[in-house]
Amino acid sequence: MxxxxxxxxxxxxxxxxxxxxxxxxxxxxxxxxxxxxxxxxxxxxxxxxxxxxxxxxxETRLDSRLSELAILVTARAWDCQLEWTLHEPFATEAGLAPELIEAIRLGQYPEFDRDDEQTIYDYVAELVYNRFIQERTFATALDLLGDGGIVDLTGLIGYYSMAAMTLNAFQVPLPKGRKPTLVDCPTFR
Structure with missing residues (x-):
């Protein structure tokens, strides 16, 4: 590539x-x-x-399902075609429901079957879209993850935001043969 x-x-x-x-x-x-x-x-x-x-x-306290959820929400917030397209299959493999992934892809608030997924989604979405986290959202995430886990989650969001900014700023294309799955985002060639 x-x-x-x-x-x-x-x-x-x-x-x-x-x-x-x-x-x-x-x-x-x-x-x-x-x-x-x-x-x-x-x-x-x-x-x-x-x-x-x-x-x-x-190597964090987050299981892969919740990590991939956080990565997808971050990728969607940055409209990062490459990050989304590469991580969508990992999210499916980790156990996220197709309907949940599709709602995030479309920029819609998902319906949640699992409370932990809603907690992670709300925390990530508030941080990447609003740049702040409400007290209630923070408290719910802290209850779920503990001190170390919430630091791990915030670090993961920061890392994938940095990756998305890099991919977008330098217009890194998808690997050959990969089709874009975010239809409303730029695809670099």
Whole structure:
């Protein structure tokens, strides 16, 4: 995959001291793709971002269903075609109902079968759309997640907001063969 505003760096393009960053990204994610192709233009940033990304996605107190819900709400708020299109299958695999995913995709308030999903949705949506969280929403999320869990959730939202901003600012295209699933958002080529 290439970026449309910056060229895709290969391992050999990096100084020897930065090649381990490239290797770590490939080892943890299988390839340099998404925002990582952009971030490698600043190897120190790429290194810290990929480690933070691994932490917030795979090593938090949140189960994958709730993490993917938070990622989808964040991607939708940023109208980030790539982030949404890549994470929608993960959300389905993690157990989110198709109707819930579709409502978020359409920008509608979903109907919830599970209280924990409503709690996560409300917290994320308030933060990414309103930039603040109401006391009641915060208290409900804190009850569900505890102190560490609510910090993990907020960090995940921040990380995926940063990724979405990068993907949109640098117009990172979808991988070849992937069709966009957010029909009202830009698709970069």
């Amino acid at each position: 290439s970026t449309s505003r910056l060229r895709q760096l290969q391992r050999d393009d990096l100084a020897d001291e930065h090649k381990p960053v490239y290797d770590a990204i490939v080892e943890s994610r299988g390839a340099v793709a998404g925002p990582f192709g952009v971030w490698l233009h600043s190897p120190e940033f790429a290194d810290r971002a990929q480690r933070l990304g691994a932490l917030v996605r795979y």
